[in-house]
Amino acid sequence: MSKSILTNRKAYRDYEVLESIESGIELKGSEVKSLRAGRINLDDSFARIDKGQAHLYNAHISHYTEASYLNVDPDRIRRLLLHKQQIERINGKLTQRGLTLIPLKIYFNDRGFVKLELALCKGKKLYDKRSTIKRRETDLEMRRALKNRR
Numbered sequence: 420m421s422k423s424i425l426t427n428r429k430a431y432r433d434y435e436v437l438e439s440i441e442s443g444i445e446l447k448g449s450e451v452k453s454l455r456a457g458r459i460n461l462d463d464s465f466a467r468i469d470k471g472q473a474h475l476y477n478a479h480i481s482h483y484t485e486a487s488y489l490n491v492d493p494d495r496i497r498r499l500l501l502h503k504q505q506i507e508r509i510n511g512k513l514t515q516r517g518l519t520l521i522p523l524k525i526y527f528n529d530r531g532f533v534k535l536e537l538a539l540c541k542g543k544k545l546y547d548k549r550s551t552i553k554r555r556e557t558d559l560e561m562r563r564a565l566k567n568r569r
Contacts, residue, residue: 421534423526424454427461430521432548434540439523440509443500444475444535449486454533456483459525466499466520466537468510473499475522475535499535512539 430436446454453459458481466475475497482490501509512518524536543551 421526421528423524424457424533425459425461426524427464427522429462430523430538430540433543434519434521434538435543435547436523436538436540437518438512439536439538440501440505442473442505442535442537444525444533445498445500446480446533447491448489449483450480450491451533452486453480453483454525455527458483461522461525464522466522468506468513468520471503471506473501473506473509473520475499478522499537509539516541 460479464475464478466473468474477494478497479493481493509520513520518539518541521538521540522535523538526534526536528534
């Protein structure tokens, strides 16, 4: 049973998710304890592949208050742990189709390791966002009507 730390709801609103990938993340020092306390922000974060390695940018993991003075930078670039074949496949899709690699969720897996769910996403236009909202509202109205009918 995995324990979810944070879900990036902004990503679901602004992007259309095409494919998701699970990856590990390289953490230093007290960052794991800070994650256990839920002190992370993924709002404007993204991943990029540089020189055969995947990196996570703009993810803010706050300092752990009980840690020593040897804290790391909360906004540092973190390496993502993926297999070489996965990186090559993702890089091919990113360059061909103009997609973006966005973190959707960060969680602890069954073994206690921190995992990051990445997704190949395509940005939504304004009219796509409006149609999504309209579809959600109509579904809600139908469920209400069915509930009242019973």
